[in-house]
Amino acid sequence: SQQGEEDPQALSIQEGENATMNCSYKTSINNLQWYRQNSGRGLVHLILIRSNEREKHSGRLRVTLDTSKKSSSLLITASRAADTASYFCATDRGGYQKVTFGTGTKLQVIP
């Protein structure tokens, strides 16, 4: 069963704008990760936030986690055309590093 559900499914913005995508999940988690997938390629890890953290930054990325609402958001500031990709959240509950991926948000950044 899908643990993570991203929202929106698709997002189109102008270059320079901020992009926000959300992830909701159903059960308690140990960690939540965000990955990016360029068209037709494998996924690339962006950032990990642990269940005891509320916010994390990496360059132009800002991730928040609200365990009481079972949700996370990924903010990309000052977007670039190269940010055009699909973004997936992934959650785990410990064990053999098995993670469950959401269905993804497709982001298009228009130059």
Add this chain to the structure above:
Amino acid sequence: DVKVTQSSRYLVKRTGEKVFLECVQDMDHENMFWYRQDPGLGLRLIYFSYDVKMKEKGDIPEGYSVSREKKERFSLILESASTNQTSMYLCASSLTGSIEQFFGPGTRLTVL
């Protein structure tokens, strides 16, 4: 840099054929994973392995098997390919103790 390679980017097979998808990683990772990715369904875990000769079923193992004879190589086998196995297949690896997964470029399999 971790490198995960997959044997083919694109593959076309006929119904009933036996299909082998190969994945190799070069960073001595203990854990390896096979996913399939379909539009609207995201990534679904088929099988994973946390050691040589060890394997665990994921969420959708039916119609698939795997082999891990060497630490760096994890093979996905479709015993008798069917059209509903047309999909993008992604291999990944991770180090024990780390949750971050490293992905290969994917194999887009079409079964006719």
